[in-house]
Amino acid sequence: MSADPSARRGIPDATVARLPEYLRALTGLAERGITSVSSEELASAAGVRSAKLRKDxxxxxxxxxxxxxxxxxxxxxxxxxxxxxxxxxxxxxxxxGNLGHALAAYSGFATRGFRVVALLDQDAGLLGQEIAGLTVQPMTALDELVAEQGLAIGVIATPAASAQAVCDQLVAAGVRSILNFAPCVLAVPDDVDVRKVDLSTELQILAFHEQRKALAAEGSLGGLDGNLDGSLGPVPKAVNR
Amino acid sequence: MSADPSARRGIPDATVARLPEYLRALTGLAERGITSVSSEELASAAGVRSAKLRKDxxxxxxxxxxxxxxxxxxxxxxxxxxxxxxxxxxxxxxxxGNLGHALAAYSGFATRGFRVVALLDQDAGLLGQEIAGLTVQPMTALDELVAEQGLAIGVIATPAASAQAVCDQLVAAGVRSILNFAPCVLAVPDDVDVRKVDLSTELQILAFHEQRKALAAEGSLGGLDGNLDGSLGPVPKAVNR
DNA sequence: TAGATTGTTAATCGATTAACAATC
DNA sequence: TAGATTGTTAATCGATTAACAATC
Structure with missing residues (x-):
């Protein structure tokens, strides 16, 4: 009802998910020395409509x-x-593993606002190894990390088979925000947030749309639309163009 | 209106995004020798409500x-x-780079339905190097890959600065599905699909909720809710618990 | 048949969009 | 003031949910 900041109480999830993109666009503008921007310009830089930006x-x-x-x-x-x-x-x-190793070195994790304070692994063989300036520690280090470093976010880059066990240990240690790269659903208490990044899911969604396009292209070869007659159409014989 | 498969024409995006999870859950059940499942059980394995599963x-x-x-x-x-x-x-x-290297080796990309046929880089220094059984090729190989291997999906794992140029080359070669790991917005024609995986965005969304929890915990120390009086509340002095 | 569970309906909720009054 | 652009409104659209009739 009012426009005052106490409306901050409930920012829609969809809006929160776009704020990082707006921030990135603004950072880019600032680097180019631009000090003022309209909703139209900023929206275009962030890849959304200006009305959505202003509403957000x-x-x-x-x-x-x-x-x-x-x-x-x-x-x-x-x-x-x-x-x-x-x-x-x-x-x-x-x-x-491969992924955790890459994440440790990836600059995306060194963004302002985040600090990678520890690399952990269950495999005793990796302990003590140095990666990106940090020494690999055992899972038993978790309690101390939470108590002494204020560890707040856990990134799970294990195979799916061990992800739930690792997640349980994070939660037991008091970590309430988890970014999961393992291809599985994690069960957590209500007060724990899990976000999931899943490479094969993303590929499968792309495949769905790619298949659509291939079928549409195939159909249009024989006219405007292969299904204008209302039939179920041909059995979709998928092709690799 | 009807339940016939021609309704396939328009599957909601939100539904498509969940299909991979259902498929994964079903694969897991099949591996355990389970041959029949109710919507209640499958929904629980996939982490959704049964009504949503049935609707999907x-x-x-x-x-x-x-x-x-x-x-x-x-x-x-x-x-x-x-x-x-x-x-x-x-x-x-x-x-x-680190990320592309890890993706090449990552098993998530070897899921049934996908085949990594090429690794490319603009840096001449990397050409010819062997990674995960494939030889790194120059970007000029794109046209041939599309024509001879039916290359359909491009995964961009470059720094943000070169992502748009790489994207343009993919599109010019005829690739219409792109998975973007670079932290930037890509401009593409309407018939090209881009999905984005952004590590720092995910962390920032987690940080938003983590901050909420920290502030809520702080507020509840002094009573039911620090803002029942309708004031703007204290300046949010964020804490690392 | 009796019990179980799907597929669908209808209500609710949340997100998007265009238009425009407010106002710098 | 005249021109420009925000912040808000209201309409639309799409997604979620609970309930239940259909039916195995």
Whole structure:
């Protein structure tokens, strides 16, 4: 009802998911020396419609100036603050296989706001090994990491078979935010947040649409639309063009 | 209106995004020798409500038996077919840094339905190097890969700065499905599909919720809710518990 | 038949969009 | 003031959910 910041209480999930993209776009503008931006320009940089951008920003407060636009630095700061990036979050990566190894070295994890404080593995063979400047530790180090480093986010990069056990240990140690790269569903208490990144799921979604396109192209070879007659159409003989 | 398979024409995006999880759950059941499953059981394995599962499956057709449930193998096959996994899709990974290297070796990419046929890099220094059984090729190999191997899906694992150029080359070569790991928005024609996997975005979304929890915990120390009086509340002095 | 479970309906909820009054 | 652009409204669209008739 009001536009005041207490409306912050409930920012829609869909909006929260887009804030990082807005922040990235603003950072890019700032680097190019641009100090002011309209919703139209910022939306275009972030790949959304301007109406959606303005609606999203309206959930944070009223940080623009009518007739002028948004001050780049100020808006970036407000979004950072809303996302909780004005502090550093301690992150641990668990599972030092190919993926965990790459994540440890990946710069995406060194973004402002996050600090990788530990690399863990269940395999005794990897312990003590040095990766990206950190020494691989056993899972038993978790309690101490939470108590002394304020570990808040766990990244699971283990095989699916061990992911739930690792997750249980994270939760037992007090970690309440988990990023799961293992291809499986994790069971957690209500107060724990899990986000999942799943490569094969993404590929499968792409495959669905790619198949659609291939079938549509096939159909259009014989006319406007192979199914204008209302039939069920041919058995979809998928092709690799 | 009708339940016939021609309703396949428009499967909601939200449903498509969940099909891979259902398929994974069914594969798991099949491996354990289970041949029949109810919507309640399958939903629980996939981490959704049974009503949502039944609604999702109703978009594919009528593959269950009232009073009995679903035949595991049959349903798995129907979902596979719908997702386009009954054929093999040729995949190329572009950018052989840490992440690309890990993706090349990652088993998630070797899922049934996909075949990594090429690893590409712009850096001449990496060319010829062998990774996971494949030789790193230059970007100029793209046209041939599309023509001769039916390359359909490109995975961009380059730094953000080169992602758009790589994307343009993929599109020019005829690739219409792209999985983007670079932290940037890609501009593509309407007929090209881009899905994005962004590690730092995921972390930032987790940070948002983690901050919420920390503030809620702090607030509840002093009573039921620090803002019952309708004030704007204290300046959120974020803490690392 | 009696019991079980699907597939569908209808209500609810949340997200998107276009339009425009407010206002710099 | 005139021009520009925000923040908000209201309409639309799509997704979720619970309930239940259909039916094995």
């Amino acid at each position: 920003l309206s959930h944070l407060g009223s940080y623009g100036v009518r007739g002028v636009g948004y001050e780049v630095d100020h808006l970036a700061y407000q979004i950072s603050r809303e996302l909780g990036l004005t502090q550093d979050w301690a992150v641990a990566i668990i599972g030092m | 499956l109703s978009h594919l057709g009528s593959y269950g038996v009232r009073g009995v449930g679903y035949e595991v193998d049959h349903l798995a096959y129907q979902i596979s077919r719908e997702l386009g996994l009954t054929q093999d899709w040729a995949v190329a990974i572009i950018g052989m």
